Amino acid sequence: RWDLFLSLITLICLLLSWQKEIDPVFEWIWLGCLMLFTGIPHGATDHLVHWHKQKAKGETPSWKAFLLPYLLQMLLYALAWILLPLLSFVLFLGISFYHFGQSQLYYLDLPEESLLKKFLYLIWGAWVLSIILLSDASQTFPYLTEILPSSWMDISFWDQVYLPLIGGLSAVIFAIYLFLWMKGKMTSTDFLREVGVGVLLGISLHVCSLWISFGLYFGLWHATKAIRAELSLMKEEDPSWKLTDWIKQAMPFSLISFLGLFLLVFLWQNWGQNWHPVFLFFVGISMLTLPHMTTLEHVYKNLK
Secondary structure, eight states, X not given: OHHXXXXXXXXXXXXXXXXXXXXXXXXXXHHHHHIIIIITGGGTTHHHHHHHHHHHTTOOOOHHHHHHHHHHHHHXXXXXXXXXXXXXXXXXXXXXXXXXXXXXXXXSSSOTTOHHHHHHHHHHHHHHHHHHHHTTHHHHGGGGTTTSOGGGOOHHHHHHHHHHHHHHHHHHXXXXXXXXXXXXXXXXXXXXXXXXXXXXXXXXXXXXXXXXXHIIIIIIIIHHHHHHHHHHHHHHHOTTOOHHHHHHHHHHHHHHHHHHHXXXXXXXXXXXXXXXHHHHHHHHHHHHHHHHXXXXXXXXXHOO
16 A cells, blocks of 8 residues: 555656656755655664664563664764765665665565575665666766766766666566565565556656655655654564654654754865765765664564
């Protein structure tokens, strides 16, 4: 049912974008609202996930045990961006590939340690992010001029390889779906749903502009699915858990995350103006994504 709701919103975005150019002001409002209500908050209850993991091990939940490794990962990644920006960018892409694929396909009837499942996570995430970033490379690459080598910035090259790349990734994903369905690891309903969602999502992300596409996938598909997964885990422990409980728990860390992003903007204005502010936004998101992804591994391993 949730996929049907998301598909309806996706179809509306597709129809609006197909008919005409969308006002850039609306694009920023769209993206800002999604980041405010789902994008950033979907990682703001990681402490609950960590505490659930501690309880499962028979340990007493503590803020120290959660915050120290969480903040250390963020700090190390921030240093990596300063010292090795290109490597950090490539790592961010790899992390995002895996994380996006996992949030979409964790339910498949394969062990979480399965190499096939991990490969599917990576290739599905690569597929969706490649469409967002490369469907119109002329929109994306100006934000990356300070980080990517000039040899990578040939827009005409990416325009030529875009369709073969997406077509190849789509074929591999479909072949894996077909294999899993034939082996009984994927139900007919799941098979048809994933194929249908893939077609609709792929066309929509291709047609929509960069920021409409990013908001559509990250703020709606990815973030809301992660929130629902966290709620499911919490309900297994306490059946009385509700969405309102999650919102109350998410608010403090959401505010801290927004303050952190504002701090990055302040630092950019005073010392780092050679980096595009939008790219700096992605740096901030990547610093949150690394510890968030490692924390959510517990969610996806334990959901039935």
